[in-house]
Amino acid sequence: MIKSLMRGLQEKDMQAVVNTYELKNYYYPSLFPITSQKSLTWKALEVQTGLRVAGDVISFNSSIPKKDREAIARIDGDIPKIGLSREKTEDFLNEYNNLRALANSDEDLRRLVEMWAEDTEFCWAGxxxxLEWxxxxxxxxxKVKFTNQNNAAVVTQFDVDYQIPASQKMGVTDSWNASGAKVTQAFKAAIKAGKDANSSLKFAWMNMDTFSKMVEQEEIIKKSASFANNALGISQTPDLSTVNSMLSRQAWLNGLQIILVDQDITLELANGKRNTGNPFEDDVVLFTESKVLGKTFHAPLADESIEGSVALKTKRSxxxxxxxxxxxxxxxxxTEGMANAFPAWMGAGRSVLMQTNNSTWNK
Known part of the structure; x- marks a missing residue:
């Protein structure tokens, strides 16, 4: 049994190891705060909140006009099971047992624990x-779609399209892949599209590749440069803080601030091929009114209800x-890691998507 691999090991010891793992290097826990529920179905409710509807001026002895209740849109789906496993073979276990027999210091024991817990951390991170992807x-x-190009199995029942209106998915007049793009005008158009959808957009999300193309545009370089640099004709590619400072001075941009999504995730497909990249699409800017976009719903796993299991199990979040x-x-x-979980976007209909390499949205 597994307990023979490390004498005296108990579930509480594995729990202590798992409790040291953190999610601080991931975006999804803050974008989609983790929320538990009993059912395996999630529902994203979108209510048109924040509308400053005015009352009417009415004459005496007249009835008070009725106003419509805010529209509620609902998108729902099933919570999928996410899982992966890793194995330690007989060769590794023989080596482990030999090292354990020779261990004679706290440092040796620490290394043994790290060897044993390596697969635990791998599965936790997996x-x-x-979920980050x-x-x-x-x-x-x-939207999100699962295919054999991004998942080891095709599970189309978990595909989701948030049905963002076409008026809130737009392109740009001048591609950011070439020179001469009017970036701030594109931002202004996005903010207007948000306003038309009764949304006050405050944040522009993009990945590093898209940001790099943006800051190479002459407009951004000149507007972000200091008066002295402009007077001397000094051209310098600005960093994120400089660009955001410049944007904050443009009153017509509603205080818009850029947030960079810098993340790499590796997907291993059924054939063993691995692809690494940023899940946030290239040449796309997402405009939102909040830094919190929804919730990561998670439900109990069948594994939790098995009585008398000889396996070591521990759960965190x-x-x-x-x-x-x-x-x-x-x-x-x-070693297996698993979760019944899904990050549901609850503000999709109040957001705007912009494609920066085409005149219209075609993704």
Whole structure:
């Protein structure tokens, strides 16, 4: 059994290890705060809040006009199971046991614990990586679709299209892939599209590649430069803080601020091929009114209800880690990470998507 691999190991010890793992390097826990629920269905309700509807001036002895209740749109779907596993083979276990027999210091024991917990951390991160991929993919495209090019299995029942209106998915007059783009005019158009949808857009999200193209535009360089640099004809590519400072001075941009999405996620497909990249789509800017976009809904796992299991199991937040041994045909230690979870975008209909390399949205 697995407990023979490290004498005295108990679930509470694995819990202590798992409790050291953090999600601070991920965007989704802040974009989509983690929320537990009992059912395996999520619902995103969109209410047109913040509308400053005025009362009418009416004559005495007249009835008071009735106003419409804010429209509620609902998008829902099933919460998928996310999981992965990793194995330690007989060769590794023999090496581990030899090292354990030779261990004679606290440092040796620490290294043994790290060896044992390596797969635990891998599986914990694997669940978080997929949730991150889903979150960033959908907010940069308005939808998420699972195919054999981005998932080891095709599971179309979990595809989601947030049905963002066509008027809130736009292109630009001049592509950012070439020179001469009027970036601030494009931002102004996006803010107007948001206003038409009763949304006050405050944040522009983009990945590093898109930002790099933006700051190479002459307009951004000149507007972000100091008076002295402009007077001396000094051309310098601005950084994020400089660009945001410039944007904050443009009253007609509603205090818009850029947030960079700098993330790399590796997907391993069924054939073993690995692809690494930023899930946030290139040449896209997402405009939102808030830094919180929805909730990561998670539900109980079937594994939690099994009585008398010999496997070691521990759960933290939405992720369950399980370790068990297989004795035939060869001795193998298996570690699994799993979660019933999905980051649901609850403000999609109040956001605007802009494609920066085309005159219209065609993604």
């Amino acid at each position: 669940v978080a990586n997929r 889903i979150a960033l993919r959908q907010i940069s495209l308005g 939405h992720t369950l880690i399980k370790k068990y041994a297989i004795e035939r045909p060869t001795v193998t230690e298996v």
